Amino acid sequence: MNIGDVSRKSGLPAKTIxxxxxxxxxxxxxxxxxxxxxxxxxxxxLAFLGRARELGFTIEDCRTLLALYEDDGRESxxxxxxxxxxxxxxxxxxxxxxSMRGTLAHLIDECAGDHRPDCPILEDLAGEQS
Amino acid sequence: MNIGDVSRKSGLPAKTIxxxxxxxxxxxxxxxxxxxxxxxxxxxxLAFLGRARELGFTIEDCRTLLALYEDDGRESxxxxxxxxxxxxxxxxxxxxxxSMRGTLAHLIDECAGDHRPDCPILEDLAGEQS
DNA sequence: ATGGGGTTTCCAGTCGCTGGAAGGTCAACA
DNA sequence: TGTTGACCTTCCAGCGACTGGAAACCCCAT
Numbered sequence: 001m002n003i004g005d006v007s008r009k010s011g012l013p014a015k016t017i018x019x020x021x022x023x024x025x026x027x028x029x030x031x032x033x034x035x036x037x038x039x040x041x042x043x044x045x046l047a048f049l050g051r052a053r054e055l056g057f058t059i060e061d062c063r064t065l066l067a068l069y070e071d072d073g074r075e076s077x078x079x080x081x082x083x084x085x086x087x088x089x090x091x092x093x094x095x096x097x098x099s100m101r102g103t104l105a106h107l108i109d110e111c112a113g114d115h116r117p118d119c120p121i122l123e124d125l126a127g128e129q130s
Numbered sequence: 131m132n133i134g135d136v137s138r139k140s141g142l143p144a145k146t147i148x149x150x151x152x153x154x155x156x157x158x159x160x161x162x163x164x165x166x167x168x169x170x171x172x173x174x175x176l177a178f179l180g181r182a183r184e185l186g187f188t189i190e191d192c193r194t195l196l197a198l199y200e201d202d203g204r205e206s207x208x209x210x211x212x213x214x215x216x217x218x219x220x221x222x223x224x225x226x227x228x229s230m231r232g233t234l235a236h237l238i239d240e241c242a243g244d245h246r247p248d249c250p251i252l253e254d255l256a257g258e259q260s
Numbered sequence: 261a262t263g264g265g266g267t268t269t270c271c272a273g274t275c276g277c278t279g280g281a282a283g284g285t286c287a288a289c290a
Numbered sequence: 291t292g293t294t295g296a297c298c299t300t301c302c303a304g305c306g307a308c309t310g311g312a313a314a315c316c317c318c319a320t
Binding site: 069075111117125 | 216220246
């Protein structure tokens with residue numbers, strides 16, 4: 001399989017696949033013309049990576065997860081820890097965003113949004129107490 | 131005021147303040163020794179920027195908001211539109227994160243997290259149907 | 261004159277790609 | 291056989307919003 005086929009099958013852009021090779025996540029052999037010659041195992045790994053990235057794991061997490069996946073001697077607790085750490089970070093981000101959202105929605109609500117210049121949003125940003 | 135004072139008063143790192151000058155968000159004059167000499171107006175702008183960044187506005191949004199803040203002829207509808215667009219993006223991000231969170235929490239819940247290698251998390255990433 | 265704490269500029273790195281340029285390869289068709 | 295056109299290759303640069311570090315300058319107190 002050439003990179004285009006793998007791209008179509010995995011859903012990852014060819015650029016991304018080359019990048020994953022650059023950073024050592026996959027190591028497809030080359031055919032005589034210099035093209036990357038992907039086997040099923042690389043396709044499988046790339047699909048794994050695509051799914052892990054969809055769940056928001058960092059590239060380093062992906063590297064760890066891939067290594068665990070290929071390690072028959074792994075303990076599921078190792079995987080669970082990585083996932084739990086990640087969940088924790090997601091929760092933090094959601095918290096931050098919801099806090100922003102709260103403030104912002106409140107300010108928007110108070111803003112007339114008309115032709116006049118008075119604006120509680122700007123006043124808040126400028127640190128004026130309403 | 132030197133950059134250190136402004137950094138303390140605004141809560142922004144000196145590096146960030148220099149960066150904001152680089153990209154034209156503030157333009158403090160210089161004293162004879164070459165040091166940035168901040169006035170109240172720059173401090174005020176920086177505090178504004180810090181607050182806008184806390185609410186997650188992009189630097190470009192900040193530029194726009196600052197311009198509107200200084201424009202007496204603005205209409206609050208212009209400000210509101212920027213804020214609403216931003217709110218919309220925040221909601222999208224929260225949605226994505228909550229979707230990740232849902233899948234991830236479910237997988238974590240199913241994983242024994244013990245010494246055995248069997249792991250629903252890895253199975254899911256590998257695309258195996260449970 | 262020396263020390264320490266400020267400040268300056270500039271360059272490089274972060275993360276995870278993505279775009280683009282310049283060129284090599286291959287299969288099909290005239 | 292020539293020539294498209296689609297594919298592939300490498301390499302370099304850029305995104306956003308900083309952040310770290312190096313080398314040098316400035317100022318004040320001892």
